[in-house]
Amino acid sequence: MTLEAAATSASDGSSASGSSFYSAMRILPREQRSAMFQIYSFCRHVDDIADSDGPRPARLAALQQWRDDIEALYQGRPPPRLLDYAASVRRFGLQREDFLAIVDGMEMDVPRDIRAPDLATLDLYCDRVASAVGRLSVRVFGLARDDGILLAHHLGRALQLTNILRDLDEDARIGRLYLPLEGLLHAGITSTDPLDVVADPALPKVCAPLVARARTHFEKADEVMGRHRRRLVRAPRIMSKYYRAILELLVARGFAAPRAPVRLNKMARLAIVLRYAFI
Known part of the structure; x- marks a missing residue:
């Protein structure tokens, strides 16, 4: 399968997120x-390992093999599955530490399923699985x-915060939260069992601060992109607008049970691409 074909068959359960990456x-x-x-293909491979239902030692070994690769x-000895990456690493100055951070982030789900991390651990997770991808990407964009x-x-x-809020029920079904x-305790929720938490009437009180945090990060990202030529930031701006729209749909739907899945429809996705890529 080609890399572009892989992008169109994203298996993260959300056609909106898969399409947003592909379009951008x-x-x-x-x-x-x-x-x-x-970069996308690398992320998919290590994420699939972390999300598989295979034995945890085998998943840890598979992630370690990616580190070794x-x-x-x-070191100038790319294995066959990374042979084509060498030119991109040289051309765009992609940093080894960022690839390794992504593996470290995916591994955080493997020894045991993440359940109610403290805020510092959650921020570290977001940095590894999302901002590290961004650090690779902005080098490609030329910022x-x-x-x-x-x-x-x-x-x-x-x-990543938008993903977490969107995928609450999906994650809970596989034992992750x-x-x-801190947010659970503030809302009076003492359980960390994922299914118990997502069924708790106080869940909206837990989600509200994450919504506010995500909005602040979107605004800060917009400030950075606003300092650059439109053509230079077209791709990240499309990603931002897709996900900001998803976040606002989640807010409009609410976080009380039952929760219908939220996706951006095809016309809304097309409008974002047209506005920020071509107009």
Whole structure:
């Protein structure tokens, strides 16, 4: 399967998020597009390992093999599955530490399922699984270092917090709960059992601060992108607008049970692409 075909068959359970990535990256020049689909493919592989139902020791070993392969890539000995990455690493200055951070983030779900992490651990998780991806991506987009890191910090966290809020029920069904412990206790929820928490009437009180935090990160990301030429930030802006729209749909729906799934319809997705990619 080609990298672009892989992007269209995203298995994260959300056609909106899969389409947002594909649409945003398709507008890039060829070399940038190729590098972004390589980054995407890497993330899919390690995420699939973390989310599989295989034995935990086997999943840990598989993630360690990806670490070893990244090390080999940066030592000039890329394994077959990373052979095409060498040119992108050189061309865009992709950092080894960011690839490894992504593996570390995926691994946080493997020794045991994440359940009600404290706020510091949640922020570390968001940095590894989302902002580290952003740090690789902004190098491909060509942003200056300081603003690129700042954009990755804010947009990565905004997207990941939106994912967490969107996927509450899906995550609970596989035994995971990314809502912070401090928020649960503040709402009077003492259980950390995922299914108990998502059924609790106080759940909206837990979600409200995360919504506010995600909105702040979206606003900070917009400030960074506003300092740059439109063409330079088209792809991250499309991702931002897709996910901000999903967040607002979640707010409009509410977080009390029962919760219908939230997705951005095809016309809304097309309107975002047209506005921020071409108009």
